[in-house]
Structures are given as structure tokens and as C-alpha cells.
Amino acid sequence: MLMFAVDPRTVLLVCAALNLLLAGMLILVSMQAPNVKGVRQWALADLCMGLSMALGSQVQYPASPIYAIIGAIFLGLSVGLVYTGVLAFKGERVRRWIPALVAGAILFNNYIFGIIYFNAQIRISVNFMIVGGIYAICARALFIRIEQPLRTAYWLAAGSMGLFSLIAIARIITVLNSPAQDVSMFTTSGINPLVLLFTTLLQMSMSFAFILLVNYTLSHQLNELATTDALTGLLNRRNLETLANRQLTHSKRTGESLAIMMIDVDHFKRINDQYGHQAGDEVLRRLAGLMQSIVRGNDYLARYGGEEFCILLPATTEGQAYVLAERLRRLYAELIVPWQHHALGGTISIGIADSNGDAEDIPTLIAHADLALYDAKRRGRDQVITYTEYASELVRTKSHADAPDHAK
Ligand SMILES: Nc1nc2c(ncn2[C@@H]2O[C@H](COP(=O)(O)OP(=O)(O)OP(=O)(O)O)[C@@H](O)[C@H]2O)c(=O)[nH]1
Structure with a gap:
């Protein structure tokens, strides 16, 4: 059995100091990332846990219960704050009274079984039941399928909390099966030293996971901002070009055709001029929604610029x-966008090209679709023109122009 070479109270004091440092760090992080919810609760949770550990290190049961009682209040507040932090982080409704309720439950237990009917086994078991139970709920809430690298942070926090809950169960079983004098946190026999070591380490690991959660969430948000269009939520032009290059390489390898569709709203300037920029924005959002509703899961939609959109079709x-x-x-021509007692309607023009022709790279493919689009505009708008159609028309008019006068 592992033995502590140092005094358990010293371990608690060192971990208390570390928790206070982590609390300070999380407070600074929360100031830098006000849009990541839950961080303030986690900072306060670390603060309370630090205070609880510091007070816990001074407990002399049953001689001086005051440290234990105040320590228990901070412990309850800390665990309740971790839970509300997880709820806030996930964007769920937070009930502010939860930390007070948890602290009240732990305080009640410690008062009843620490002072009125002194029974260390029940007191410790109930404490571990409350803390372990709440951490288990938090672990369940964070143990979800999510893209990397966010998953690492979610699962590290969930794993730390889940492990804490398992240790809590082990602690409850041994406490209930041990003589009363052996159950104190400071008894260096049985599984007590291991429990103290692992629970304090898991507390640290939770705090690191919270910092990681904020860090990865921020970089995820930055990435979203850099790769999507804020108005429509579609990919932005830069991201589309990166994806299109990757897709073209794949298409060349598999021999499949890659098609590109360029879409432009006809006379869009008139909507802006007549109804204002916000009405124009609403039309663009509705068109984006329409496009999303008709494409397949592996197609890519992007706002290419202004009122021009692009769909990449592998x-x-x-x-x-x-x-x-x-x-x-046709769907867009039938679409009515309600705007401040007006019904906005209009048409779109579309140009299409694919990689089966002479387009060797994405800029050329996009240029071909663009030529077809502007041909659609030139021919009177509200129509779809393919690059093949555009090119053959070009050849026809050129040969017509080159033909001797008597052949025309
Ligand atoms: N509301 C809104 N308008 C935008 C946005 N981006 C570009 N525009 C406007 O889109 C209009 C594009 O006008 P034009 O390029 O002349 O094209 P158009 O009026 O659609 O005419 P055709 O394309 O020739 O049919 C301009 O008035 C831009 O100010 C945007 O994000 N929101």
C-alpha cells in the first residue's frame, strides 16, 4: 500500500495554494473570454475548493469542528459552482441557487453527523455521495461526441470527474466497512492516503481541463470566424477555395467530375436602394437557406462575395x-421574402462549369463558371447557362464572324 512520505495536511495546503492559483488564472481567462460561458463559475469553484482544502487541513475532529463546518460550506459551493459552470458552458439554463443548495446539504450533513450525533462514517459517506454524485452528473454532461480538439478537453474534464465519482464510491464502501477511528481523512492507513492523493490530483486535472476547454473553445470560435461568412453562416471564399482545391485533387484521383455553380442575385442593387441594406441582407440569408435546403450533405456552399454565391458539387x-x-x-423565382409590409421577390442567374473540360485548376474552373454566369446575365438574367453552352456559342459566333460575307 502506498504511504505518504509527507503529512496529509501539508498535501492539502499545497493543493489549496494550487487551487487558488488556478482560480486566479481562470478569473484572468474569464476576463479575456467573456463570450465563453461558465468560466467565472469555474474560477469561483477553484477559489472555494482552495479555501475548503486550506480549512480542511486544519481540522481536528471532533475537537475543533468549526474549520470542518466552514470547509464543508466551501466544498459544497465549489462543487455546485462546477455544475452551474458546466451548464453555463453548454449554453443550458443555470439555476443560481444550486451552489447554495449543495453547500446547504453538505453543511446540514456535517452539522448533524459532525456535531449533534457524531458519526464519522455517515458524515464522510454522505459528503462523498453528494460530491461524487454531482461530479458524475457533470461528467455525463461533458462526455459527448464532439469534434477534435474540443473532444480532448471535454473528455479530460469528464474523465477527471468520472474518476472522482468512482473513487468516491470506493471511499464510501471502505468507510462503511472500517472502524470509526480509521476513517478520518488524515489516517495514513487503508485506502485513505490513496483517496486523498487521487482526489486532490483529480481536482487539479479538472481545473486544467477547464482552462483547456476555454482555450479550445476560443480557437474553435476564431476558426469559425475565419472560415465562415457572418451574414449567412456559409463558408467564406477563402475556405471554399481551400476545400475546392482538396476536392479537385480527390476528383482527379478518382476520375469523378467536380462541378461548380456560381449564383448571383439579379438587380440586387435595386433591393438595397428601394428597401435598404437590411432588406438586402435578409434576401441574401433567405437565398442561403434555400440553397442549403436543396443540396446534398457532401456539397459545399459558400458566399463568394457581395450577392454572389458558389456551390461546389463533388x-x-x-x-x-x-x-x-x-x-x-425556379424556387427562388417563387420565393417571397416578407419585409416590413412588403413582399420582396426577384430572380437569380446561374453559371455552371465542371472539371471534365480543360479546367486544370480551381481558379480556371471558377473563371469558367463566372463566364457562364455573366453570359446568363447578358442573355437577360433569370436563367442557367453552362460553360459548355457559353463556349460553343462563342465558337459559333466567332466562326460566323470569320465566315465570308456570302456564307452569312
Ligand atoms: N444588403 C447587402 N448588399 C450587398 C452586400 N454585399 C454587396 N451588396 C450590394 O450588392 C449590390 C450589387 O450590385 P451590382 O453588382 O450592381 O449587381 P446587381 O444590382 O445585382 O445587378 P446584376 O448583378 O447585374 O443583376 C451592390 O449594391 C452592393 O452594395 C451585403 O452583404 N448586403
Whole structure:
């Protein structure tokens, strides 16, 4: 059995100091990341845990119960704050009275079984039951499927809390099966030293996980900002080009065709001029929603700029994209956008190109779709033109122009 070479009270004091330091760090983090919810609660939880450990290190049961009682209040507040922090972090409704309720429950238990009917086994078991139970609920809330690297932070926090709950169960079983004089936190026999060591280490690991959660959430938010368009939530142009290059390489390897659709709202300036910029924004949002509703899961949608959108269609030919584009054009023509007692309507023009032709790279493919789009505009708008159609028309008019006068 592992033995502590140092006094358990010293361990508690050192961990108390570390918790206070981590609390300070989380307070600074919460000031830098006000839009990540829950961090303030976690900072306060660390503060309370630090105070609880510091007071706990001074407990001389049953001679001086006051440290134990105040320590228990801070312990309850800390665990309750961790729980409300997890709720806030996940964007769920936070009931502010939860920390007070947990502290009250722990205080009641310690008062009854620490002072009125002194029974260390029941007192310790109930304390561990409350703390372990709440950490188990927090662990369940954070043990979710989520993309990396966020998953590492979620699972580190969940793992620390889950492990704490398991240790709490082990502690309850041994406490209930040990003689009363052996159950104190400071008894260096049985599993007590291990419990003290692991629970304090798990407290540290939870705090590190919270810092990691904030850090990864912030970098995730930054990444979202850098890669998506704020108005429509679609990919932005830069992100689309990166994805399109990757997709083209894949298409060349598999021999599949990659289609690109460029979509532009007709006479959009008039909507802005007549109803204002916000009405224009609403039209763009509705068009984005319409596009999202008709594409497949592996297609990419992007706002290419202003009122121009782009859809990247893997494993799709120009002809197949044409069918989809026609559907989108018709749906948009039927769409009515309600705006301040007005019903806004309009049309879109679409240009399409695919990688089966002579487009070797993404800039060329986009340029081809753009040429087709502007041909659609030139021909009177509200229509879909493919690059093949545009190019053959070009050849026809050129040969017509080059033909001798008598052949025209
Ligand atoms: N509301 C709003 N307007 C935008 C946004 N981005 C660009 N615009 C406007 O979109 C309009 C584009 O106008 P034009 O390029 O002349 O094109 P158009 O009026 O759609 O005409 P055609 O494309 O030739 O049919 C301009 O008035 C821009 O100010 C935006 O994010 N929101």
C-alpha cells in the first residue's frame, strides 16, 4: 500500500495554494473570454475548493469542528459552482441557487453527523455521495461526441470527474466497512492516503481541463470566424477555395467530375436602394437557406462575395448540376421574402462549369463558371447557362464572324 512520505495536511495546503492559483488564472481567462460561458463559475469553484482544502487541513475532529463546518460550506459551493459552470458552458439554463443548495446539504450533513450525533462514517459517506454524485452528473454532461480538439478537453474534464465519482464510491464502501477511528481523512492507513492523493490530483486535472476547454473553445470560435461568412453562416471564399482545391485533387484521383455553380442575385442593387441594406441582407440569408435546403450533405456552399454565391458539387457533372440549378432558379423565382409590409421577390442567374473540360485548376474552373454566369446575365438574367453552352456559342459566333460575307 502506498504511504505518504509527507503529512496529509501539508498535501492539502499545497493543493489549496494550487487551487487558488488556478482560480486566479481562470478569473484572468474569464476576463479575456467573456463570450465563453461558465468560466467565472469555474474560477469561483477553484477559489472555494482552495479555501475548503486550506480549512480542511486544519481540522481536528471532533475537537475543533468549526474549520470542518466552514470547509464543508466551501466544498459544497465549489462543487455546485462546477455544475452551474458546466451548464453555463453548454449554453443550458443555470439555476443560481444550486451552489447554495449543495453547500446547504453538505453543511446540514456535517452539522448533524459532525456535531449533534457524531458519526464519522455517515458524515464522510454522505459528503462523498453528494460530491461524487454531482461530479458524475457533470461528467455525463461533458462526455459527448464532439469534434477534435474540443473532444480532448471535454473528455479530460469528464474523465477527471468520472474518476472522482468512482473513487468516491470506493471511499464510501471502505468507510462503511472500517472502524470509526480509521476513517478520518488524515489516517495514513487503508485506502485513505490513496483517496486523498487521487482526489486532490483529480481536482487539479479538472481545473486544467477547464482552462483547456476555454482555450479550445476560443480557437474553435476564431476558426469559425475565419472560415465562415457572418451574414449567412456559409463558408467564406477563402475556405471554399481551400476545400475546392482538396476536392479537385480527390476528383482527379478518382476520375469523378467536380462541378461548380456560381449564383448571383439579379438587380440586387435595386433591393438595397428601394428597401435598404437590411432588406438586402435578409434576401441574401433567405437565398442561403434555400440553397442549403436543396443540396446534398457532401456539397459545399459558400458566399463568394457581395450577392454572389458558389456551390461546389463533388462527383457531379455539368448536366447534373444544371438540373439542380434549374430547380434552385425556379424556387427562388417563387420565393417571397416578407419585409416590413412588403413582399420582396426577384430572380437569380446561374453559371455552371465542371472539371471534365480543360479546367486544370480551381481558379480556371471558377473563371469558367463566372463566364457562364455573366453570359446568363447578358442573355437577360433569370436563367442557367453552362460553360459548355457559353463556349460553343462563342465558337459559333466567332466562326460566323470569320465566315465570308456570302456564307452569312
Ligand atoms: N444588403 C447587402 N448588399 C450587398 C452586400 N454585399 C454587396 N451588396 C450590394 O450588392 C449590390 C450589387 O450590385 P451590382 O453588382 O450592381 O449587381 P446587381 O444590382 O445585382 O445587378 P446584376 O448583378 O447585374 O443583376 C451592390 O449594391 C452592393 O452594395 C451585403 O452583404 N448586403
